[in-house]
Amino acid sequence: MSPQHAKRKEKRARRVSPSRSPLSSAASENADRKLSRQTLHERQLAQDLKENAAKYRAMVESFDGMVYICSKDYKVEFANKQLKKRAGCDPVGKSCYRVLHARNSVCPWCQNKQVFQGKTLRWDLQSPKDGRWYHVINTPLRHADGSLSKLATITDITDRKKAETTLLTEKEKFKAIFNQTYQLIGLMSKDGILLEANRTALDYAGVKAGAVLKKPFWKTPWWRHSKEVRARLRKAIRSAARGKFVRYETSHSAKDGSIRFVDFSIRPVRDERGKVAFLIPEGWDITERKLVERSLLESEGMFRTLTERSPNMIFINQGGRVVYANPKCEEVMGYTIKEFYAPRFDFLTLMHPDDVPKVRRNFLAHQRGEEIPPYEYRMITQGGGVIQVILTTKIIQYREKPAILGMVTDISGRKRAEEALRKSEEKYKQLIETTGTGYVILDDRGRVVDANSEYVRLTGHRRLAEILGRSVLEWTASYDYDRNAREVRKCFKQGYIRNLEVDYLTPAGQVNPIEGNATVYRDAGRIRILAMCRDITDRKKAEALLTQREAHLSALIENQPGMVWLKDAESRFLAVNQKFADAAGVKKPKNVIGKTDFALWPEDLAKKYRTDDKRTMKTRKAMMEEEPIVDRGVRKWFETFKTPVVNDAGGVIGTAGYAQDITERKRTDAALRESEEKFRAMFETSPSGMALCEMDGRLVQVNQAYLDIIGYTHKEALKLTYWDLTPKEYAAGEAKQLRLMKKTGRYGPYEKEYIHKTGRRVPVLLNGAVVTGADGKNRIWSVVFDITERKQVEEALRETQLFLQETQTIARLAGWKANPLTDYLEWTDGVFEIIGLPKGRQPGLAEGLKFYLPEYIPKLRDSISRCLAIGERFSLQCQGITGTGKKIWTEVRGLAPVVDGERVFVMGTFQDITERKQAEEAIRESQRELREIIDTVPHLICAKDVTGRFLMANRAMAELYGMRPEELVGKRQKDFHPVKKEAESILAEDREVIRTGKPKAFSPRVFTDVAKREHFLQTFKIPFKLAGSEEPSALVVAVDVTEQKKVEDFRNEIVRTLSHELRTPLSIEKGGISLLLDGSAGGITDEQKLLLETVMRNIDRLSRMIDKLLDVSRIESGKWKMVFKDVDLREVVRETVMEFEHMERKAEVALTAVYGDEEAKARADKDGIAQVLTNLIGNALKFTPQGNVEVSVRVLREEIECSVRDTGVGITPENMAKMFEKFQQFSWPAGAGKEGVGLGLAIAKGIIEMHRGRIWARSVPGEGTTVTFVLPRSYGKGAEK
Amino acid sequence: MTEGKKKILFIEDEPDQRLILAMRLKKDGFTVLEAENGLKGLEKAVKEKPDLILLDIIMPGIDGLEVTRRLRKNPVTKGIPIVTATAAGLDDVEHKCFAAGADECVRKPYDSAELLAKIRRLLEK
The missing domain is CATH 3.30.450.20 (PAS domain)
Known part of the structure; x- marks a missing residue:
């Protein structure tokens, strides 16, 4: 210290010590005793000062913050305990900059200059030394001698700062959630003025916040599309303002002009007094759901149309009961829907007794979950009729239970046609049956004589002509050449070969593996080989694929880190990996195969596994659980995953499982939980203003900060008591604090309000202690913080949090914040609620992610990292398992806000969307079901x-x-x-x-x-x-109908050929016999004549039959040439009836024609219609033993109707359905004639249909039959319809 | 042949067929009884007790198979040899005929020589 310096110090000490003296000595007291009145006054003053000094000392020492006083030249004159503690030494006499900031010179930011000019300065600063925040007050302290010092109080406000920052972040977070949610959310005043709307809502309408806020909600663009919607909204707002929660479905207008559907609600939010403070409008966009519903309706509509109008019978059988039958079932089977659905209705009564065992067998197989290929059987209608059907079935889920969907095709017609064919041409039957597979006929040198198109295709050629006469060895792959040749020789030797597998090489170089059977036969003395070939490419491919897959599978299984097993439907192991074998204590995986759990594990475990398997297969759902497994005698925890194995046809064929050892994870989880309990963060706030009061509350001393808080001057303040400043409602709280203070000597910190001079309330935070003054009296020392600002922040937050909570409740929406780099994760209460964990303990990110099913975790982790790194927003739908083991669907959205130019965390929303997912899933499921039905139909x-x-x-x-x-x-x-x-x-x-x-x-x-x-398709369009x-x-x-068509074409061809071939010999016979009959070949006896006439009659009959056969085949093959002209049907009827008049016939039957005066013109082929009439009248006469036959013509609006009615034997309903078909097999009633082959009506039908007309019949057995046809009416020249 | 002409009942719905075949059988020394359908045939069989019955399978009313079955059931007629005739071209028709109780089965159109040979063989037994 320099001499000059010392001198100055001494001088100041002298000047200062008598008056100011918080540190004055007893010596000066004695000296003051005998003083004058003025001196007395001074003494009094000195006494006061002394007391004051004690007060101050107490005050200063009990103050949480640091206090020091320093001179203008930075010498510390006083420092309180806190400061000393921080400085680590007694700083008095030292330079402030050295003590406080460890600097060697005056701090550049020192404010002494201003302070010593008389100004008080306050500021917040962050210490570079410890990084904490401080509130600093520097104020000039005037000594009695007029000299100045600087009083500095430094309060640590770090915690307050932290709280404020937290609050701001919270608010920010809420804002993000509010804006990010895909729901439409807003805030309205009671009278419907929109105060707030989230970004989603604004985006939907394509508007800016400024354009809609502060406006009546119903006048905003969301509702511009409909007056009704606006009216409904106003009504809803009125109800909500009265405190009612309103919810309804409505629509709003989107920015592109489309209409979106929302599940809309208005929720009133009440203030503390229970009055409605504001309204929260909230809309859940259900447009997608609506669309899905719509498309469901649509596909349902299609389905209904299809089934209701199907030409086939369609039914659903569930557990032996018919739960659905389409109208066709009623129509064909003659039972009503009610009868079908009756619980006691036994569907087996519909079956032909001979087929019941077959149907029952297949039905039982279905019950076991097996699929059955289509099969044929006979059914019996209620009226006793037998129909031949083919049944196609499929196991489906109907109303969430397995059921059998069946489609019954009536193939009686086809059956009859087949039967007729079999009768006419046994020889070709074989070929027809094998259509679809290739067939080839070879001569004795292996050269192609004939082949069908499928065989031609197999050889890689297009037309039969290309391969005719060529040897099969030409397209046999060279490596199969010798074998094929050998087999052909073998075939000649033993007469047949079976299952020969050969590769054909097409000209394009493609290999077609085929499988064939061959037989040797003789055709007009020549040796032929007939071979049937099948393309087995698909089978070969499948075989190769299967082998490959099996290898793949076993590699896959063996490389799993956990145990893997596959079981069949009876829970027998099909495959396991080494890990599994190890756990089971078996040396090799193959030793496990074929065994069940009972052979490997204790009985209780095995039973459980079997139950799990059954459940998995029954529900068709995977299950995942944590369970103990005994691994080589050690009980460990495993996470197991069991899933049903479903084949392509949708049948469950077994189960697969995977188990992973999680013993270690379980252990660390527990340890982590324990250690984290210790680290609970707590908030604390610090004081600011200072006051000393008597135990009765009278204020004794207050500082400026305190005065600032309460708004009174110093003088006014000293007339007040603590109670004057305290609102009455705090009395209870105060009493509690007083009790606390009496007990511990300290109170607070606690919050209350002070009444400001202006009457306004000032929120404050208090704490304090009882201090004993120099006079031995106890006083209360309080430190007070004005927390108005914080309160405001908090209030705002409280409001928004209230709002947030509402939102969370409405939408099951919650928020989160995370940083993958530090494994940081923060969940809002909503998250805990949704995932069913106790609130409070925030898990790390890695742990938090475990809520999700494993398959979602990598994607989530990746999205969060990307979001943090490059700011890419994300939205994912993931499945997780709640604390209660429930599987739920959640939607996670995230974004990374930029704070101070960088992204430090990712935050977002978290929402339970299980219900939505389930609804979607249900809709999808039912769509899949419909789809399956439609796809199953042949x-x-x-x-x-x-x-x-x-x-x-x-x-x-x-x-x-x-x-x-x-x-x-x-x-x-x-x-x-x-x-x-x-x-x-x-x-x-x-x-x-x-x-x-x-x-x-x-x-x-x-x-x-x-x-x-080429396919022949018969179509029905709706x-x-x-x-x-x-x-x-x-x-x-x-x-x-390709197959039918082929059969028919083939038959027509045969019929045509045969007919022509037959006619020639017939005409020769006829000629010869007529020569004999007319005596040209010499005289004959009566007996000879009788015989010849009989023969002649039968030749004529055969010719007629052949003619009709030809007619039918011409009609069917479209070779019947018609000449359409305007024809008056009355005329045709008249002429035809006249022809019958000329013929010999029974006298007991009258034939009449009935028609009016009106012209009955139709566009028709006259000969064709005449033939129809001839056939109809002929039939009528044939089946009418006595009575009459009446032919009538009527002119309708657009058609000409023609009927032939008889009073004959009639037709049974059973035969009615077949009467227009060819070669009907139904027996004629006894006594009726037998002429003809039953082609007349078939020909009539064919002709009428070529006219685009219709023909039908009505009959009552025993009373007669009416056959009617209609033709489109013609209106004159060229009016072709 | 010792007790005069053998009686053959011919059941056939086709008159021309009846005429021709009856004539053939008569020429060969048989007495021919005719019936135009199954029921009438059964009546005649019981009444006349023919030595052999020749019948058509496909007939209106009760068909030949049914007639055969009934004949075999009736104690009066069950011992009478039966020859069935059919125009159907299927193998299993013959099986059906034998199953119903026929002794012989011939196909239409008839080969007179073959038919007569079969009839004679049955009558000699």
């Missing part, structure tokens, strides 16, 4: 719009184009249909149905598929309007 089904674009297609339809149904949808048929002409006529049909709005059946037509194979669309479409159901 028919081709599709819907197309007016341009031929596919709106829907089932599997059978798509397969014709070699596509999957979803690929076909959206494409236009004529853009890809292989044959342009066909596509055009298909489109014309579609358009016709759409235009007329009437369903229509179309006769079979050629349809060429993608493989250039006009259909998709829900929500004005555009009409055509729903098409087609039956592939």
Whole structure:
């Protein structure tokens, strides 16, 4: 210390010590005793000062903050305990900058200059030394001698700062949640003025906040589309303002002008007094759901139309009961729907007794979950009729239970045709039955004599001509050449070969593996080989694939870190990995195969596993659980996952399981939980103002800060008591604090309000202590913080939190904040609630993610990291398992806000969307169900719009184009249909149905598929309007009648050939016999004549039969040429009836014709119609022993109707259905004539249909029959319809 | 042949067929009884007790198979040899005929020589 310095110090000490003296000595007291009045006064003053000094000392020492006084030249004159503690020494006499900041010179930011000019300065600063926040007050302290010092109080406000920051972040977080949610949320005043709307809501309407806030909600753009919606909204706001929660479905207008549907509600929020303070409008966008519902309705509509109008019987059988039957079932079987659905109805009564065992067997197999290929059997109608049917079945989930969907096709007609064919041509039966497989006929040198198209295809050629006369060895792969040749020789030797597998090599170089059987036979003395070949490419491929898959599977299983097993439906192990074998104490996995759990584990465990398997297979759902497993005698915890194994056909064929050792994880989880309990963060706030009061509350001393808080001057303050400043409602709280103080000597900190001079309330935070003054009296020392600002923040937060809570409750929406780098995670209470964990303990990110199912975790982790790194927002739907073991669906959204130029955390929303998912899933499930039904149907089904674009297609339809149904949808048929002409006529049909709005059946037509194979499709088209669309479409159901068509073509061909061949010998016979009869060959006896006439009669009969056969085949093959002209039907009737008049017939039957004066013109082939009439009248006469036959013509509005009515024997209902078919087999009533082969009506039907007319019959057995046909009416020249 | 002409009952719904075949059988020395349907045939069989019955399978009313079955059931007629005739071209028709109780089965159109040979063989037994 320099001499000059010392001198100055001494001088100041002298000057200062007598008056100011918080530290004065007893010596000066004695000196003052004998002083004058003035001196007395001074003494009094000195006494006061002394007391004051003690007070101050107490005050200062009990103050939490640091206090020091320093001179203008920075010398510390006083420091309280706190400061000393911080400085680590007694700083008095030292330079402040050295003590406080460890600097060697005056701090550049020192405010002494201003302070010594008389100013008081306050500021918050963050110490570079410890990083904490301090509130600093520097104020000049005037000594009695007029000299100045600086009084500095430094309060640690770090905690307060922290609290404030936290609050701001909270608010920020809420804001983010509020804005991010995909729901529409807002805030309204009671009278419906919009105060707040979230970003989602604004985005939907495409408006800025400024444009809608502070406006009546019903006048905002969301509702511009409808007056009704606005009116409904106003009504809802009025109800909500009265305190009612209102919820309804409505729609709002989106920015692109579309209408979106919302589940809308208005929730009143009440203030502390229970009055409605504001309203929260909230909308849940349900547009997607609506759309899904709509599409469901749509597909349901399609389904209904399909099933209700199906030409086949469709039913659903659940546990032996018929739970659904379409109208066709009623129609065909003669039972009512009610009878079908009756619980006691036994569907087996519908079966032909001989077929009951077969049906029962298949039904039981179905009950066991096995799929059955379509099979044939006979059914008996209620009226006793027998029909031959083919049943296609499929196991489906119907009303969440397995059921059998069945489709019954009446194949009686086909059966009869087949029967007729078998009778006429046994020889070709074999070939027809094998259509679909390739067949080839070879000569004795292995050269092709004949083959069908499938065989030609197998050889890689297009036309039969290309391979005729060539040796099969030409397309046999060289490596199979010798073997094939050997087999052919073997065939000649033993007469047949079976299952020969050979590869064919096509000219294009493709290998077609085939399997064939061959037989040797003699054809007119020549040796032939007939071979049937099957393409086994698919089988070969599947075999290869299977082997490959098995290898793949075993590698996969063996490399799993956990145990893996596969079991069949009886819980026998099919495969396990080494880990599993180890755990089971078995050396090799193969030793486990074929065993059950009972062979490996204790009985209780094994029983449980079996139960699990059954449940998994029954529910078809995977299960996951943590369970103890005994591994080589040690009990460990495993996380097991068991899932049903479903085959392609949808049948459960077993279970698969996976188990992972989580013993270690379980242990660390427990340890972690324990250690984290210790680290609970707590908040504390610090004081600011200072006051000393008597025990009765009288204020004795206050500082400026305190005065600032209460708004009084110093003088005024000293007249007040603590109670004057305290609002009455705090009395109870004060009393509690007083009790506390008496007990411990300290009180607080606690919050209350002070009454400001102006009457306003000032929120404060108090704490304090009892101090004993120099006079021995106890006083209360209080430190007071004005927390108005914080209160305001808090208030705002409280409000928004209230709001947030409402939002959370409404939407099950919660928030989170995370940082993957530090494994930081923070959940709002909502998250804990949703995932069912106790609130409070915040897990780390890694632990938090374990809530989700393992398959979601990597994606989530990745999204969070990306979000943090590059700010990419995300929204994921993930499944997790709650604390109660429930599986729920959640939606997680996240974003990373930029704070101070960088992203430090990711925050977002978390919402339970299980219900929504379930609703979606349910809808999807029922759609899948419908889809399955439609795909199961053997028919081709599709819907197309007016341009031929596919709106829907089932599997059978798509397969014709070699596509999957979803690929076909959206494409236009004529853009890809292989044959342009066909596509055009298909489109014309579609358009016709759409235009007329009437369903229509179309006769079979050629349809060429993608493989250039020709199909004959019989189609039925129904006009259909998709829900929500004005555009009409055509729903098409087609039956592939190719096989029938082939059979019929073949038969027609035979009939034509045979007929022609037969006619020649007949005419020779006829000629010869007539020569004998007329005596040209010499005289004959009466007996000879009788015989010859009999023969002649039968030759004529045979000729007629042949003619009719020819007619039928001509009609069916379209070779019947018709000449259409305007024909008056009355005339045709008259002429035909006249012809019958000339013929010999029974006298007991009268034949009459009845028609009016009106012209009955139709566009018709006169000869054709005459033939129809001849057939009908002929039949009527034949089956009418006595009575009359009446032919009548009537002119209707658009048609000409012609009927032939008889009073004959009639037809039974059973035979009625078959009467228009060819070669009917029903027996004629005894006594009736037998002439003809039952082709008359079939021919009549064919002719009428070529006229686009209709023909039908009505009959009452024993009373007679009426056959009626109608033809489109013609209105004169050229009026062709 | 020792006790005069053998009696054959011919049940056939087709008159021309009856005429021709009856004539054939008569020429070969048989007495021919005719019936135009199954019921009438059964009546005649009981009444006349023919030595052999020749019958058509496909007939209106009760068919030949049914007639055969009834004949075999009736104690009066069960010992009478039965020859069935059919125009159907199926193998199993013959099985059905034998199953119903027929002794012989011939196919239409008839080969007179074959038919007569079969009839004679049955009558000699």
